[in-house]
Amino acid sequence: MNAMLTPPSNSNAEAQRARVAAIPLAQINPADPQEFVDDTVGYLFERLRREDPVHRSHSPIPGMDTFWSVTRYQDIMHVDTHHDIYSSANGITLMDFPEGDEQRFAMFIAMDQPKHDEQRKTVNPIVAPANLNNWHGLIRQRTATVLDGLPRNETFDWVDKVSIELTTYMLATLFDFPLEDRRLLPYWSDVATSHKLTNPNALEPEVRMAELRKMLEYFTRLWNERVNAPPRTDLISMLAHGAATRNMGPLEFMGNLALLIVGGNDTTRNSMTGGLLALHNNPQEMAKLRANPALVESMVPEIIRWQTPLAYMRRTALADTELGGKQIRKGDKLAMWYLSGNRDGAAISEPDRFIIDRERPRQHLSFGFGIHRCVGNRLAELQLKILWEEILKRFDSIQVMGEPTRVRSSFVRGFSKLPVRIPG
């Protein structure tokens, strides 16, 4: 049978609200990966924004422990823009790994000023306007090739054949990475972001580190080639020649690579899948888009808000302070739940609706705000824009054939499978 997926029903939402209402407030933990697998975490946030917007949360996962959940848009904006009080130097995810367990890499997203600013400035030019213009044609050409190669009249996995393929191509282009090996990039990204403590399917820690060492060796080889050649416009060459980055140690190099691979991979990939699913679940928006393809421009930021591919960023308080009426102690960790802020009706009108032509669609939290704001935001938007322009040119319909499989993570909000079928 070729039955398409039915959009979510209101009765399901009511059942979820009843379930969440019955949980004692103190036990609400939005970082429970199961809530992400089931895509029900939004109901927890709905209650927290109303009843306890800065919420002391406890996770049973060792290393995650106790943290503050910041759920309202304005409070998140406050934390994100006060980097002098809320530090990134203890990492950007809630996991604290045991001493000696080399899970934490030195990456500029997890640094404070001034080192953060220096290293970031080295990679900024890769996403500068001139470079984006250079890539425009190449992205369009590769997107067209991938879409033209898709099967017709049979069910296939959109995540694998489109979302991963396109973002992987893009990363290989950014790094000037050998194209034939490009699938190593999402593999390493998955290895770097999944850990036994949060995901039972993850590799054993020793195997994981061995895989990451292979990644380091591979990139070190590319680094050595480029450091001995004249500067070029790819990212590795930029890092190898940049004054602030050319003396990085191996862990720092690996950390920044992992950052750029995960940053350019797990994010756009999931917006590519999430956008398709959102349009399937909102047929009136799909009809609007077909009637007026120029709406791609405002739809892209709406997809990024709707998906919020990174659900939170962690900060650590450098001093005692107050937030939303709660006493935050020096050393406390906080999760700024972008996913929740992006559904906050006090900041965004009709936040629970996917509206491709909303007013001010760019005012969302998905890229973060302040000095750590996403460095590749414009590139991500460009990739999504081209994808949808090329889809509209080619396909009259893309049918979602079953429920998506969601990633078991409270950090990366994504999909591992989405069965689709293109008639014709």
Place this chain on the structure above:
Amino acid sequence: MNAPSINLTVKTRISRSGLLASRVAYCIEMPKVIFKAFNGAITSVEVPAGTSLMRAATDNRVAGIDGDCGGNCACATCHVYVDPAWTARTGNRTHCEEDMLNLVSELRENSRLACQITLEDALDGLTVALPESQH
């Protein structure tokens, strides 16, 4: 949205005859600002005094200024180059602005974030140029 600011000025003086004369003046101050797009196109808008330069652009749909963070000095998507004739009057960058300008490409001495400049009468006629694209 900003409502037009209406300044109510009450001027009181003692006249030669010793009588108290009061005059009430209503004035709606609408400083003008000129945006030069990267491609050379010029847009001129008038906004109520007290409006930020960023809002002056976004409320009037001036292309090339995004203002993603809504004026919190947190995104660097309202980057402008202040015409050198005006830099003395627009003043110095704020601390948060210095931090955020690190994110932009093509940083220049006259780079500012438009959300950190408030349009007052003294800035009537302010001219700014826009970069090729925002961060």
